[in-house]
Amino acid sequence: MRRIRVLVVDDAVVVRRMVSDVLAADPQIEVVGAAANGRIALQKIVQLTPDLITLDVEMPEMDGLETIVEIRKTWATLPVIMFSTLTERGGQATLEALTRGATDYVTKPANVGSVSIAQQRIRDELIPKIKTLCAGVLASAPAPAPAGGAARALTSSIARATPVTAVPVKLTAGTSPFAPQIVAIGTSTGGPNALLEVIPKLPAQFPVPVVITQHMPPMFTRLLAERLSKLSRIPVREAAEGDVILPGTAWVAPGDHHLVLQRKDDQVVATLSQAPPENSCRPAVDVMLRSVVECYGGRALSVILTGMGQDGLRGSELVHDAGGMVLAQDEASSVVWGMPGFVARAGIAQAVLPIGDVAAAIVSRVLQTPSNPRSASPATSPAGSATGSSAVLPSVRSGATWR
Structure with missing residues (x-):
């Protein structure tokens, strides 16, 4: 070696x-x-x-x-x-x-x-x-190859100032009793670029709130929120104590603080916690997802993007077991397939997707009509196998219904 x-x-x-x-x-x-x-x-x-x-x-x-x-x-x-x-x-x-x-x-x-x-x-x-x-x-693998061939470029289309086309949708929340009422995104290594591929593609007046935990230190999270907001059709803010979590806005957990949602009367508000790190992280995705389940039950969509470690696995299991939905980024488009890889291997991801398909998958699930609550609606070949670069995984956990 x-x-x-x-x-x-x-x-x-x-x-x-x-x-x-x-x-x-x-x-x-x-x-x-x-x-x-x-x-x-x-x-x-x-x-x-x-x-x-x-x-x-x-x-x-x-x-x-x-x-x-x-x-x-x-x-x-x-x-x-x-x-x-x-x-x-x-x-x-x-x-x-x-x-x-x-x-x-x-x-x-x-x-x-x-x-x-x-x-x-x-x-x-x-x-x-x-x-x-x-x-x-x-593991004695060859050194990284020069550009060309099948090498995966790490640069983002956002960096080249390419206009981002929002997912075309009719902006009405899904009528299914299982449609998500919140989208919770967790990411770490490679996350800023992944978020730049997802958040700007969400349409204006998105009908549910979005909460994000990105492993970053103080000040970096504010700068990330500002950058995302400038490039997106929905406002993106660094979460502050007492913020009311409303549809059509995204909140980023501030560095060195866990983002915890709490239901107060008929509202959900953001609270910030400096409780001990979890998975060696503060903010931690698992902390955010636990609070999401406490506030929304199974009406939640967990999205785990590129990142090191396994933060987000336990929280996504809670979302899944409550009846919610889970998506994970695929290995080919991840800088590090740690966090989404753990979720995919646990059998709780409804779909494992390239980063370019994640925004469309989020929108389609939020705007779903009454049907199977966990229908992945993949493109299929005549033989019934998934086509394209996304993969739909069968659940290995009890209580899930799949098409």
């Missing part, structure tokens, strides 16, 4: 040294080189053939945003983790880097009090992402 080859790119000598030392101490990682700016990094990629790059956002000569664009022209699937400051400017630049093709990000440890604490933060946050994104390398 060979080690993961990492190239560290940062203009600060101290940061390059710290990151390199922490990574090199791991027996599964080899730091093959370092670069002080993007121009040097592009040369070293050719020379050193790394399996993954850590990339600073702000650098002289060629910054991280310019560099990621150039990387994607030749190396479409090479994992790139942005290493950015936890500031307004750093957050905006990181989101822009993700839309331009960066795979994930880690915030630089700042004001942590000591070098040892900063090093531990890098071990806890950066190393697990490196190992997850390079799992194939640890």
Whole structure:
């Protein structure tokens, strides 16, 4: 089993040294080189053939945003983790880097009090992402291929400012007693781009509310909500204490706070909790989904998109067992098929879909007419097998009815 080859790119000598030392101490990682700016990094990629790059956002000569664009022209699937400051400017630049093709990000440890604490933060946050994104390398798989052929580009259509066409629908909520009254979306690694492929496609005056938990730190979630809102037909807000959860609006859980819904009289309101992390996450998808089931019972649609780990599995099981619906993103379109993969393998997903089909699936289920509450309505071949890139999974849990 060979080690993961990492190239560290940062203009600060101290940061390059710290990151390199922490990574090199791991027996599964080899730091093959370092670069002080993007121009040097592009040369070293050719020379050193790394399996993954850590990339600073702000650098002289060629910054991280310019560099990621150039990387994607030749190396479409090479994992790139942005290493950015936890500031307004750093957050905006990181989101822009993700839309331009960066795979994930880690915030630089700042004001942590000591070098040892900063090093531990890098071990806890950066190393697990490196190992997850390079799992194939640890299994002796070939290094990432250059662009072309069947390589999956990581860049979003949103990043290229391509207009997004909303799903054409008649905006009347479904009359079935099983039609969802809320859509709850959970995601992590790769989530910002996945959300940019889903939320802007929802039609204006969408007849139910949408709640979103994306694993992100404070301020990043606000910036993500603002970006989604600018590109979408429904308003998207970072949730605040006491917000009334109304149809036609999406709420994003704020960083470092669980989003918990509570029913008060005839309204559902958002409450924010700093209860302990779940699945090592705060906000956690499972926490949000538990509260969704408490407020809406089986009238909920859980959508689990790309992400590391299994946050969202337990909550989606609760949605399923209450009589609600569950969708999961497929492996081919996921940056990391952790969260949706666990849901798919648990047999609770009504459908496993490429990211481009998720918005249409959400709309069709919200606007369903009386029929089987979990009808997936897949396109089928004459033999009855699902066609296209979506897959409809039979339930392996009791009490479900399927077509």
